[in-house]
Amino acid sequence: MRSDCPLNYGIEIFCDKWSLLIIRDLMFFGKRYYNEFLGSDEHIATNLLADRLAMLEKEKIIRKARDAQHKQKIVYSLTEKGIDLLPVILTIGLWSEKHATIELNPNRDIILSDAKKNLSKGIKKITKRLIAQHSK
């Protein structure tokens, strides 16, 4: 770790381009399987996906489990530590909507609509949903 600054701690752990997109996929797009992450618009390379999933699991931001139905499949889900990244994800999204210089996908406005009205309330509402969706 480069320093003991609280900001630096989070930055070093999850602030790379791919980790945050994986967390986004888990939070908002219902993705749970390796192949689903591979299929996202940003086209992560398979070796990098494997690397990031292992790192996020090691940091206890996500967890792995075998799928009950299909035994060859592995289900990824967010831990409480991972769900707590919601405010970070939402504030990045709100900043982007305000300041983007390219045209953004309007279908994804829905992700931010709760947070746009009232940040703290939006965080609480979506957190509740995520806890329900990602509890073991």
Add this chain to the structure above:
Amino acid sequence: MRSDCPLNYGIEIFCDKWSLLIIRDLMFFGKRYYNEFLGSDEHIATNLLADRLAMLEKEKIIRKARDAQHKQKIVYSLTEKGIDLLPVILTIGLWSEKHATIELNPNRDIILSDAKKNLSKGIKKITKRLIAQHSK
């Protein structure tokens, strides 16, 4: 740009380890000069600092100006677009304080104290201060 997702937009622009630390230094530690950024605990390399400052200026997150007193010096400051990154920085800090597995610098708690009490109010209060400090 890898996709038109609003989350991806912000992530691609400022989510690298050094850019966010430079923004932190501008927001909370009163740093304004090249040498001051070089002196931070995390020890950014000088070529990377030059690269990131140029990128952040191009993205209009920071601005450059000659120092009025010392003509050889260049003052960096946050634009409105840069100040609007405050919620991102604060939520990363709050997450780190809650979940860090290493011992963090207690002297830096002060940065997060306003946000800890009430996130939205803390954002407003610190934003006001930053606007005062970084207006041309």
Add this chain to the structure above:
DNA sequence: GCTACCGCTTGTGTTTTGCAAGTAGTTAAA
């Protein structure tokens, strides 16, 4: 028993990073 699918791993070339050294212009002191 063949074929397809699943979550990866491996190999290779390119890009980015990290470190050290150097540079052009400016200021301060001798």
Add this chain to the structure above:
DNA sequence: TTTAACTACTTGCAAAACACAAGCGGTAGC
């Protein structure tokens, strides 16, 4: 007025990370 120090960088190079393609061992269905 020369000189030394300071400023914001630039350059060179080795090591690490990334991006792309191909391959691989273990299910699962037919």
